[in-house]
Amino acid sequence: MLTLYTYWRSSTSYRVRIMLNWKGLPYRPEYVSLPRMDHRAAPFLGTNPQGLVPALQDGDFELAQSMAIFEYLEERHPSPALLPSDIQRRAYVRMLANIVACDIHPLNNVRILRHLEQRLGLDEAARNDWYATWIAAGLQAFEASLEHWGWDGDYCCGDEPGIADVCLVPQLYNARRFGCDLRPYPRLVAIAQRCESLLPFAAAHPSTQADAVA
Amino acid sequence: MLTLYTYWRSSTSYRVRIMLNWKGLPYRPEYVSLPRMDHRAAPFLGTNPQGLVPALQDGDFELAQSMAIFEYLEERHPSPALLPSDIQRRAYVRMLANIVACDIHPLNNVRILRHLEQRLGLDEAARNDWYATWIAAGLQAFEASLEHWGWDGDYCCGDEPGIADVCLVPQLYNARRFGCDLRPYPRLVAIAQRCESLLPFAAAHPSTQADAVA
Known part of the structure; x- marks a missing residue:
């Protein structure tokens, strides 16, 4: 099961939520409140020391940066695709x-x-x-x-x-x-x-x- | 032959110059002066209406955004690679x-x-x-x-x-x-x-x- 560290109004989190939904990948949301500054404190910094949402956890593998997460998901779960074939x-x-x-x-x-x-x-x-x-x-x-x-x-x-x-x-x-x-x-x-x-x-x-x- | 629209001190142009050199791809540099605002005027806007360097021309195909250029080069000329295999x-x-x-x-x-x-x-x-x-x-x-x-x-x-x-x-x-x-x-x-x-x-x-x- 994937875990997504997300904040509802973060547009980069929103991107990754769309990607996961598009590919039909169920995930457990872990909510990180930006107004409460959860992203700059433990435990979140232990997952992503960059201190920014979103972050994705796939088993033991942690990954940050929405566009890197995109390429990872596209390589690991190519279908349904979010890139054309040409x-x-x-x-x-x-x-x-x-x-x-x-x-x-x-x-x-x-x-x-x-x-x-x-x-x-x-x-x-x-x-x-x-x-x-x-x-x-x-x-x-x-x-x-x-x-x-x-x-x-x-x-x-x-x-x-x-x-x-x-x-x-x-x-x-x-x-x-x-x-x-x-x-x-x-x-x-x-x-x-x-x-x-x-x-x-x-x-x-x-x-x-x-x-x-x- | 590839054409690279570049400015010497633009760090995104610098990225693409490294990529092209790494892959051994010869290119014709087309210089776009940022101080002279060449990037916001014809003829450059005819190649890239985003008005930002770098841009790459590969035959008839024009492409902007250094990170998109990177993925394109990596797919088109995978070796020598700039991504690991894992x-x-x-x-x-x-x-x-x-x-x-x-x-x-x-x-x-x-x-x-x-x-x-x-x-x-x-x-x-x-x-x-x-x-x-x-x-x-x-x-x-x-x-x-x-x-x-x-x-x-x-x-x-x-x-x-x-x-x-x-x-x-x-x-x-x-x-x-x-x-x-x-x-x-x-x-x-x-x-x-x-x-x-x-x-x-x-x-x-x-x-x-x-x-x-x-």
């Missing part, structure tokens, strides 16, 4: 996923927003401006990439969701939470809406988690 | 690589440092404090992970460099450039030193690039 399409969806994983989320996660407020003294408006700046830059890049590369279909690449969609959906959830205007990204919004109606995505949604706070 | 070790080195790719570099690249100065009005000392905060958090996580997971060898995982080392070396180059104290990370410094003496790493060093400015 080598260029695989590269393409990894590229899209990395727009979220490397260019958007790292700038807007909770430790950064806390630092902006507490260390740099930004007020809420300035903090939200920071958030909106990087989400807009990243989503513009994502939307422009879909157009430029010209792949077609119901999802980011073809008619099956993959790792790009798995990263996109939690990022748009976050963007909405911060009141970002998503009208400039009609393609992304349509893709995410299709994904959200699928059970593996819906069952991973923050609001449906046992540690969710109303 | 599935858990592959996951482990990808996890380490992502500490750099997702937790350190995105916070400290040129667009962020510019934004801190120009939009938030931070002076040089405050900007360097920002840089030092995230490099320290990330390198501590990296060093602690090496200890926790307890793999041994001359490099991040065993006696051959891999993708974790490819990401580590440019990040330490950057850290030195910003005057960060690396003494708390003796293992990382030793690994990077071993890597830097290898030709594929040395030939990718920023100072040896044709677009380097003295």
Whole structure:
């Protein structure tokens, strides 16, 4: 049995919940509260000394970093896949996923927003401006990439969701939470809406988690 | 023939130069000046509408995002490898690589440092404090992970460099450039030193690039 260290509103945890659901892998959730700072204390640091969720435990093997967890799950449980079989399409969806994983989320996660407020003294408006700046830059890049590369279909690449969609959906959830205007990204919004109606995505949604706070 | 869109001091470009050298793949460098903002203008935006280096062109196929380029090269040219063959070790080195790719570099690249100065009005000392905060958090996580997971060898995982080392070396180059104290990370410094003496790493060093400015 897999154990997933997760927090309901962590978008990287949300990604891994979708992956596990997609592959039909049952897991035991271990809840790590970010507001309570559980991620920076024992016992969690004994599992992941990086002090960040998510982390996955597979028997004796512990693993952190959602994108490394993704590649691990894809190699260990290749079907149902979250990567296309064609080598260029695989590269393409990894590229899209990395727009979220490397260019958007790292700038807007909770430790950064806390630092902006507490260390740099930004007020809420300035903090939200920071958030909106990087989400807009990243989503513009994502939307422009879909157009430029010209792949077609119901999802980011073809008619099956993959790792790009798995990263996109939690990022748009976050963007909405911060009141970002998503009208400039009609393609992304349509893709995410299709994904959200699928059970593996819906069952991973923050609001449906046992540690969710109303 | 491959074309690499690169800037000498971009650490993500530096990563891809190491990958290409490691695999013995000749490439034509196309220089994109970040100070001149070439990456935000034609013709580069016609290759990569994300407006970020590096980008790779392989025949008609264009690809951006250094970590997606890595997985593409590894699938297309598996030998010499930058991933171990064992599935858990592959996951482990990808996890380490992502500490750099997702937790350190995105916070400290040129667009962020510019934004801190120009939009938030931070002076040089405050900007360097920002840089030092995230490099320290990330390198501590990296060093602690090496200890926790307890793999041994001359490099991040065993006696051959891999993708974790490819990401580590440019990040330490950057850290030195910003005057960060690396003494708390003796293992990382030793690994990077071993890597830097290898030709594929040395030939990718920023100072040896044709677009380097003295």
